[in-house]
Amino acid sequence: MKDMIETRIPRAINWNRLDDDKDLEVWNRLTVNFWLPEKVPLSNDIPSWGTLTDHEKQLTIRVFTGLTLLDTIQNSVGAPALMPDAITPHEEAVLTNIAFMEAVHARSYSSIFSTLCSTKEIDEAFRWSEENPHLQAKAKAILDTYAPGNDPLKRKIASVFLESFLFYSGFYLPMYWSSRAKLTNTADLIRLIIRDEAVHGYYIGYKFQRGYEQLDEAGQQELKDYAFGLMFELYGIENQYTEELYDELGLTEDVKVFLHYNANKALQNLGFEALFPPEVSEVNPAILAALSPDSENHDFFSGSGSSYVIGKAVATEDEDWDF
């Protein structure tokens, strides 16, 4: 593979000749959504931070350290590992953007820490992240898949699971605090990260589907078995990680439902069906509302016939409408 790349003629990337429109669509989305942690007024959360108990503070710092580890892996190993497998030069360019934004995400947690915590607390949490067996196990499961020489499509599966599933045991906590009007600026920053990870999971999942559809039936079955097998393995680790972190606050069951919901979404990004049935995937509405302010289940069909609510407009002007 490497030799093949080196014997190719070096070619300048031409964005005016696309092999796959999705590359430009996602490049535009990611660049328009670019942000830095400095734009979020984290210091406004200092009074709110003071209302948390010592245990809640420690939990929050640990959760964010765990998220930092995943972002670090995706920045330095995950996204770069996908580059040699890129089908188009534009895909490589998108992956460089993804890699860089993961570095921004990892850096953001340190901004939160420096705003809210003492050096001693921060150092303790980073030490914890190196020693926690569940956190290390999920990092290892993903890194093993990223190793050089591995199947390009298996790497994409692992990458989508990291982007669309593994982060969520951590993302739950700032959404929970936000639903209780705590650490709301921190939650705003986390929502920017969640938005980026959603695009990453969508795009890498899309590229997976393009490769998957080229395979014969046996090849597809093997990959699908691999994907569900890896999901089971990661889910097992996430369950233990969740129990260890959230048992004391009594939130474990609520977090697990959130895991099921996000595991299903990760599988959908790969084009697969859901794994967890609806009855164990109905997320606490307060958490859904923290994710998306206008997101109570919109169901006109089941309504009593009262008038429907038209959404409050964000910016929707588009010159293409002609009525």
Add this chain to the structure above:
Amino acid sequence: MSRQFPALVYFSSKSGNTHRFVTRLGIEAARISEDPDAPLPDPQEDFVLICPTYADGQGRGAVPKQVIRFLNDATKRAHLVGVIGSGNRNFGATYALSGHVIAEKCNVPLLYTFELAGTETDISRVRAGLEKIGRPLCSTAQ
């Protein structure tokens, strides 16, 4: 005929989430192609539109260009009776925004919103809902 549904028109990009949703609904539906040169569906009866969202952080570009092109034709949108929007809650305020935008532009109800390719719950609710609004439509058409 055991069930009667309104006609369905939908858009799905190559990532295929909306296409998978429509396939699982098991109701005949016309797809708006991504290819700008492909002919657009031409519904001759009342129909529901299912549309995913592609908005950036500010909500721009929520409705796919091809769907706007389809709706710009007054004879096509004349039969639109409702819209179902999809998206991802991870995009916060712009979740399923295309459904809201189309509902407002075309003055039709936003019937339902769902995420990605939808859940089993979404499929059964939308099937039941479409059946509910399809029955009177189909009987008056006769």
